[in-house]
Amino acid sequence: MIGVTGATGQLGHLVIEHLLKTTAANQIVALVRNPQKASALKELGVEVREADYAKPDTLSSAFSGLDKLLLVSSSEVGQRATQHQNVIDAAKAAGVQLLAYTSILHADTSPLALAKEHVATETYLREADVPYVVLRNGWYTENYLASVAPALENQAFIGAAGNGKISSATRNDFAQAAAVVLTSSEPQVGKVYELSGDESYTLADLCAILSEESGNTIPYVNMPEEDYAKALESAGIPAPFAAILADSDAGASQGALFDDSHVLSKLIGRPTTALRPLVKAAL
Structure with missing residues (x-):
């Protein structure tokens, strides 16, 4: 039995769709x-159970009978470490034989503020003596594609990533990798996967593709981190999240989102999704 947390989220739902290609629905929770x-998950034939990271009493029954569990990291920044610990404790008590955790690329050396809670979770996993595998996911390409519409509207793509290269991949790429690991016949306990896209690009490169495909000249405007955060706030993004996004871009300028190991494409058995077709689709 394989359980997937955060299954109504974008990544978790995709993982279940990939699992269904090789695993019977009655073996997926x-x-x-x-x-x-x-309701959409129920229509796929999988069992649905309540499991709230912040409510430990829901987790023990939710994990009952599970052999493998995918812990999709919480979206509640600042509360993640505690929530993840709740899941790990419940998984250990339930006798889960493999816990897969979605961390962040190069978590142990990453300058990103987002890495702190991932490092805390990875440390807790090791100390809890739970059989685990870590999926250190790189940046989602969708994070930058969300800026295509405002870039066209304002005739500029803003950021704070400088000339830093970004080795992003789609959620679907990362979801397929998770499904592969969860269903692999090879031992996975103790492995740490650094997962990133095959294609690495700067935001200026992204703007060049956007300009070519849209027929408009869309320059990349690099900004200081604080100014970029303020610009995001003025666009309606809450200040704490704007600060995280700006910090992530600044981290990208230091190489935090770059990785050329091609572990992800080797794991899923195909190249990761190319950037240009995604820009076309976004347009």
């Missing part, structure tokens, strides 16, 4: 915070 929002 969708773990969700609100079962009432999981």
